[in-house]
Amino acid sequence: MEVLKIATAGSVDDGKSTLIGRILYDTKSLTSDKLEAIERTSKQKGYDYLDFSLATDGLVAEREQGITIDVAHIYFSTAKKSYIIADTPGHVEYTRNMVTGASTSQAAIILIDARKGVIEQTNRHFFINNLLRIKEVVVAINKMDLVDFSEERYNEIKADFEKLMEKRDYADQKITFVPVSALKGDNVVNKSENTPWYKGETLLEHLEALDLAAVSNVGTPRFPVQYVIRPKTEEHHDFRGFAGKVYGGELSVGDEVVALPSQTRSKIKDIYVYDKKYKTASRRSSVTITLEDEINLSRGDMLVKANDLPTIEKQFTATISWMDSKPLAAGNKYVVQHGVNKVLAKVDQVHHKIAPDYSGVDAEAQSLGMNDIAEVSFRLNKPIFYDKFKNHRTNGSFILIDTQSNNTVGAGFIS
Numbered sequence: 001m002e003v004l005k006i007a008t009a010g011s012v013d014d015g016k017s018t019l020i021g022r023i024l025y026d027t028k029s030l031t032s033d034k035l036e037a038i039e040r041t042s043k044q045k046g047y048d049y050l051d052f053s054l055a056t057d058g059l060v061a062e063r064e065q066g067i068t069i070d071v072a073h074i075y076f077s078t079a080k081k082s083y084i085i086a087d088t089p090g091h092v093e094y095t096r097n098m099v100t101g102a103s104t105s106q107a108a109i110i111l112i113d114a115r116k117g118v119i120e121q122t123n124r125h126f127f128i129n130n131l132l133r134i135k136e137v138v139v140a141i142n143k144m145d146l147v148d149f150s151e152e153r154y155n156e157i158k159a160d161f162e163k164l165m166e167k168r169d170y171a172d173q174k175i176t177f178v179p180v181s182a183l184k185g186d187n188v189v190n191k192s193e194n195t196p197w198y199k200g201e202t203l204l205e206h207l208e209a210l211d212l213a214a215v216s217n218v219g220t221p222r223f224p225v226q227y228v229i230r231p232k233t234e235e236h237h238d239f240r241g242f243a244g245k246v247y248g249g250e251l252s253v254g255d256e257v258v259a260l261p262s263q264t265r266s267k268i269k270d271i272y273v274y275d276k277k278y279k280t281a282s283r284r285s286s287v288t289i290t291l292e293d294e295i296n297l298s299r300g301d302m303l304v305k306a307n308d309l310p311t312i313e314k315q316f317t318a319t320i321s322w323m324d325s326k327p328l329a330a331g332n333k334y335v336v337q338h339g340v341n342k343v344l345a346k347v348d349q350v351h352h353k354i355a356p357d358y359s360g361v362d363a364e365a366q367s368l369g370m371n372d373i374a375e376v377s378f379r380l381n382k383p384i385f386y387d388k389f390k391n392h393r394t395n396g397s398f399i400l401i402d403t404q405s406n407n408t409v410g411a412g413f414i415s
Contacts, residue, residue, distance in 0.1 A: 003083070004106060004107060004212060005083075005104055006086070006106075007086045007088060007107075007109075009110050010110065010142075011121035013113065015183070017055070018051070018052045019052075019142065021051075024052075027078055037054070073086055080208050081208060088102070095124070095128070095321070099132070103132060106215045107137070108134045108137045113143050114141050114142060114146060114150075118161055118164060123356075124356045127357065130168045130169065131373075133170055133390060133393060134173070135216075136176075136215045137176070138176050139178070145181040149179070149194040161175075178203050178206065181194075187202045218248060220308045221246060221249035221283075221304065223245075223303040225298065225340070227244070229242070241289060242291075244340075246282065246284065247395060249283055250280050250282055250283060252271075252279060252280040256307075257305060258305075259297050260312065261312065264293075264296070266293040289303065312383050314380045314381075314382065315380065316377070316380075317351070318378070318389075318413055318414045321412075322368040322373070322409070322410050324402065326402070333347075334403060335402075336398050338386060338398040339398075342401075345378045345379065345381070346378065346379050347377075348377040351374070351375040352365060389414050396413060397411070398414070
């Protein structure tokens with residue numbers, strides 16, 4: 001079954017957790033004990049409705065304050081698809097969590113409170129989806145019940161958001177607007193009688209109809225080697241295969257490939273998934289590849305098609321989302337983990353800090369604090385094989401690791 005990964009974004013009290021809980025409830029994805037707990041807690045709080053946010057807010061502090069703090073991953077399935085929803089916090093101080101949640105997503109839901117309309121946080125949420133090249137964005141205008149399901153108010157918010165869309169630099173992005181009431185269930189899973197003026201699909205109908213091939217960011221084939229398989233048994237005495245995952249495109253038997261960094265050429269002899277042979281390795285499939293020639297390949301090396309090499313450099317510039325309390329500054333050293341490859345890197349220059357609400361850049365910035373986003377240059381102690389993030393989401397992204405604490409301190413997207 002196809003799996004669609006979705007990131008959610010919304011400001012405080014926009015109703016993200018309630019929306020996800022409503023989807024789970026209306027698709028009958030809540031377990032009986034979870035539903036009983038929601039009913040019991042809602043009654044204890046004196047509500048005359050079910051508080052569906054309790055289905056996703058797992059931390060005690062989240063339930064007490066009625067806000068989302070951590071990224072939670074929620075899984076559910078329909079007859080057509082399986083879904084993974086990254087429920088991310090909406091606060092400005094949790095920008096890093098929003099980036100983390102959206103980094104592997106193919107679609108996003110941005111919630112807007114119908115009473116408040118487009119606010120500064122909406123700009124920030126849209127900026128992150130634009131930065132991370134999320135192709136499919138649903139703008140769910142929530143709490144329509146609190147504005148009497150007004151078509152005029154819906155159109156006002158839609159027009160404001162369309163002005164924001166003019167600032168993006170990702171032309172392939174598709175934006176869909178849906179008026180919803182997460183609390184009441186209007187246009188979430190089931191069509192609402194309260195919005196006869198809305199002729200589009202419900203939120204879930206839209207997600208069900210998405211073609212995964214169309215919303216996935218497809219690049220060119222990249223095969224980072226994770227493991228060299230040498231069984232050395234009587235049956236497979238001379239077997240030498242390279243295990244890994246295919247990113248960006250397909251690789252087929254007979255394709256001429258180049259091994260990086262040696263730049264030795266060969267052809268794909270066989271493609272295995274366990275003990276079965278296949279003619280083609282599809283995108284995102286985990287396979288073992290054998291080559292026609294005996295060439296030197298080890299973990300961290302990469303196989304690419306001969307006519308389509310990535311950039312091979314010891315330096316690059318990237319957009320960094322900083323996640324650590326210790327600041328990033330020029331001269332600092334980190335480990336760049338690019339795929340399975342780990343390389344020591346030095347910060348060469350902080351070019352400018354980017355305001356994630358589209359208000360401009362700070363060219364005077366010399367360092368980055370937690371949740372900052374900036375353009376930064378690095379020098380490496382050995383070359384890596386990369387593509388620009390806009391061309392290849394997997395091979396154009398990396399994480400930064402602190403050399404002393406071994407903590408992940410930043411995420412990067414190569415410019």
